[in-house]
Amino acid sequence: MQDLSRDERIAQWLAEEQAVRAGLAAAGTVTMPEVAALEPAEFFGKISRGELPSPPIGELMDFFPLRWVPGLFIFQGTPDSRHYNPLGSVHGGYAATLLDSCMGCAIHTLLKKGQGYTTLDLRISYVRALSDKVGPIRAEGKVIHVGRSTALAEGRLYDVDNRLYATASTTCLILNMD
Numbered sequence: 001m002q003d004l005s006r007d008e009r010i011a012q013w014l015a016e017e018q019a020v021r022a023g024l025a026a027a028g029t030v031t032m033p034e035v036a037a038l039e040p041a042e043f044f045g046k047i048s049r050g051e052l053p054s055p056p057i058g059e060l061m062d063f064f065p066l067r068w069v070p071g072l073f074i075f076q077g078t079p080d081s082r083h084y085n086p087l088g089s090v091h092g093g094y095a096a097t098l099l100d101s102c103m104g105c106a107i108h109t110l111l112k113k114g115q116g117y118t119t120l121d122l123r124i125s126y127v128r129a130l131s132d133k134v135g136p137i138r139a140e141g142k143v144i145h146v147g148r149s150t151a152l153a154e155g156r157l158y159d160v161d162n163r164l165y166a167t168a169s170t171t172c173l174i175l176n177m178d
Helices: 006-023 032-036 040-048 056-061 092-108
Strands: 063-069 072-077 115-126 137-146 150-159 164-176
Touching: 006 063, 006 072, 032 115, 040 063, 040 092, 056 063, 056 092, 063 092, 072 092, 092 115, 092 137, 092 150, 092 164, 137 164
Parallel strands: none
Antiparallel strands: 063 072, 072 137, 115 164, 137 150, 150 164
């Protein structure tokens, strides 16, 4: 099979984005008791089917949950001029937010009903600058370890050419939400 061109890969990623976004509800919030009452797979499934609101941060930063399985979570977004810093590139906080989100959600997929998490530590290494010319990017979080009180995950931010823009790791505190 012949490799796709960059433009074809971008079109493929954007088509996948359009299909996923079509199923999402408007942005809104869910209460802690509502989240605690759901198994993680049920929680994320309801978001993807539009039965629960999409997280407001995704609307603000223009990224969305693309796919997940236990221990892995992928977000996709397209940085643009709204995300620029005064130096003329995408602010590092954009990458940090996507990476924090994908790693935290990857951890969430492995928690028990009634458990939540919060970020204790976030470490990021920036490899290259993002700009509005990059096109869609993906933030992929993978769980390294889930213990009784903490969990560890790693993440990477890349484009359709698999060029790396940043890597990250996190330690999250596991919380009882009941």
